[in-house]
Amino acid sequence: MIRTLFRRLFKVLAWFAAGSALVVLALRWIPPPGSALMLERKVESWVDGTPVELRRDWRPWRELPDDLKIAVIAAEDQKFAEHWGFDVGAIRAAMAHNERGGTLRGASTLSQQVAKNLFLWSDRSWLRKGLEVWFTALIELFWSKQRILEVYLNSVEWGDGVFGAEAAARYHFGVGAPYLSAQQACLLAAVLPNPREWSPSRPGAYVARRAGWIRRQSYQLGGSHYLDQLRPRYPDAWPQALR
Secondary structure, three states, X not given: OHHHHHHHHHHHHHHHHHHHHHHHHHOOOOOOOOOHHHHHHHHHHXXXXXXXXXXXXXXXXXXXXXXXXXXXXXXXXXXXXXXXOOOHHHHHHHHHHHHOOOOOOOOOOHHHHHHHHHHOOOOOOHHHHHHHHHHHHHHHHHOOHHHHHHXXXXXXXXXXXXXXXXXXXXXXXXXXXXXXXXXXXXXXHHOOOOOOOOOOOOOOHHHHHHHHHHHXXXXXXXXXXXXXXXXXXXXXXXXXXXX
């Protein structure tokens, strides 16, 4: 009886591992049609009885402004080019901070945020955290750093029903993503910790200060030259049209 249960459990886990790996591999080239977070927000709106229109338009890497790319890295994950999905130093610092009490502080890398936004739900359960580790490892294995940031910028939440850089640029500033100024890019990056409460187009004192800090950090990282580290190590033979 127990042996049979273990066999069935092993089969389920094996199918899940293989299926999830194939999905992540396919998304190396295919733009994700949506995300788990978008679905979650839609369900929330149905439950609350306040319908929300989801805005999202995909922009390939070459059309995303360098100012926004480096601003997001400066704000969210300055070791993005160096780590393999997990920033151990940031995790230790966050644990020490949280043990001292006060506001909970996270240490998620951009890779972890992509895993959570695309595939998982929003809570702090051990199951969700375990699945986040699994999907983060797959993403780091199959995608280039450039692809990870491309998907992040096209799927991250930037307001109620606003997902991705193109929708955010049009909603908050009335321009397409390629035409964002450096200051607007820093303001968008500044609100990422709480995009449904903070506004990049009407920033409060804290958001304005944070945007200034992000701009300084962007320069210290090397500006657009930092992005050279994110290029794929090996040429990608798949059609550019899928990118």
